Amino acid sequence: MRDSEFVVLADQALADIEHGLEASGADLDYSTAGGGVLEIEFDDGSKIVVNRHAAAQEMWVAARAGGFHFRWDGAAWKGTRDGRELMAVLAELISAQAGRRVELPARN
Template sequence: MTESEYSHLADATLNRLEAALDAAEIDYERAGGSILEIEFADASVIVVNKQAAAREIWVAAKSGGFHYHWDAAAWRDTRSGEEFFTALARLISAQAGEAVTLA
């Protein structure tokens, strides 16, 4: 994948994530276009950011760090294979203490 293709896919994913967070009424901030911080009532955060050098999207949550690589159809965890939005809904639910669905 070229840097341009990566940038387009990663930006589209972060934009989709913003829309899903808005729909779920979850607080977040996007900094510099490549970092998105999801904020919780206990002052904890989940950080989602682009890693252009690795052509990945990285997530840092209370439960650990996760790397997602594009597999021609979706962003998938490099260890478990779990799809990005499925994993992020699980991580947000765990950190928020309530079930969250990302549409």
């Protein structure tokens, strides 16, 4: 995939995550920084950071539970270790850190 295609797909994933957070109704603070970085902050001060990693053409997630890498498979961002979809994994990580269930829609 060309770098420009990766950036478009990664930015769409970040936008989908933001929209999912808004729709979830969860009381979370989040912000985007330049370079494709989304930070989600929780009441206890912990964070989840989602960012695009252009060199590897992956989406990376850093959370209390560890680090996760996702690669575009032509239809969705899939975990490089277990093949699980980015939004499903992220919803679980957010739910664990928020202390309440948060759902994020899968990308269509």
